[in-house]
Structure formats: structure tokens, C-alpha cells
Amino acid sequence: CECFGGLSGTPQNAINNLENLVWLSLGCNQFSGQIPSSLETVPNLEHLSLSYNNFTHVIHSTIGTLTSLKALILDHNNLTGTIPPFLQNLTALRRIHLEANVLTGNIPSQ
Structure with missing residues (x-):
């Protein structure tokens, strides 16, 4: 990413x-x-973009409680583990980006 917001x-x-x-x-x-x-x-969060950072570990289960979420953008981090099944609870979700991480498994179907 050529941008840098300066936050750490x-x-x-x-x-x-x-x-x-x-x-x-x-x-x-x-x-x-x-x-x-x-x-x-x-x-009430509808759009969450945390791409191009250095987040690690698994995708936190808290994201599964964000039922208004329409876009989940987590690409280009260092997330590990399996793609969590609680993502299927996000019924409003229309856009998801998980590429360029170290995740395994499939995105759960609704």
C-alpha cells in the first residue's frame, strides 16, 4: 500500500x-x-476496513456480532487460522475481502 496514515x-x-x-x-x-x-x-457498523495493517491472530469473534455489517475489508494483514463460521451470521454482508492473509478454509455460505 502506498498510503500510510501514520497510526500504529x-x-x-x-x-x-x-x-x-x-x-x-x-x-x-x-x-x-x-x-x-x-x-x-x-x-450499527456497516463498513469495516482494516486492510493494509499488521493485524495478526484469528479473526475475532466480536465481528460475528456486527449484524449490520455490509462490507468487511481485512485484506493485506497477517491474520492466521481458519475463516470463522460465525461470518455466516452476517446476513447483511455483501462484500468481503480476506486476501493476502494466512487464512485457511472456505467462506461460510448463508
């Missing part, structure tokens, strides 16, 4: 209780560690 660390507490937030794009930064579990405090 883990955005864990930065997004707490943003109940009216519908669009969150934190791509092209240097965030690392796990995808924040505090996403569960953003229930």
Missing part, C-alpha cells in the same frame, strides 16, 4: 461506545496485534 499500536480503546458509527476505515496504517474486541460496542 492497537486501536482497542479508540472505538469504544461509538454507537452511531456506521463507517470505520483504518486501512493503510501500522496497527498490529488482534482486531479490537471493542468493535462489539459499535453495533
Whole structure:
């Protein structure tokens, strides 16, 4: 990614209780560690883009609670493990990008 937003660390507490937030794009930064579990405090989120960072570990189960999510963009990180079955609970999801990670398995069908 040719862009760099200049943010680093883990955005864990930065997004707490943003109940009216519908669009969150934190791509092209240097965030690392796990995808924040505090996403569960953003229930109306429709678009989540965390691409081109250095997130690791498995996709956090909190994402499975974001039932309003229409776009999940997690490409170009270092996510590992299997593609989680809870993604099938995201019935509003229309767009998903998981490429350029170290994930295995198939995207669950609805």
C-alpha cells in the first residue's frame, strides 16, 4: 500500500461506545496485534476496513456480532487460522475481502 496514515499500536480503546458509527476505515496504517474486541460496542457498523495493517491472530469473534455489517475489508494483514463460521451470521454482508492473509478454509455460505 502506498498510503500510510501514520497510526500504529492497537486501536482497542479508540472505538469504544461509538454507537452511531456506521463507517470505520483504518486501512493503510501500522496497527498490529488482534482486531479490537471493542468493535462489539459499535453495533450499527456497516463498513469495516482494516486492510493494509499488521493485524495478526484469528479473526475475532466480536465481528460475528456486527449484524449490520455490509462490507468487511481485512485484506493485506497477517491474520492466521481458519475463516470463522460465525461470518455466516452476517446476513447483511455483501462484500468481503480476506486476501493476502494466512487464512485457511472456505467462506461460510448463508
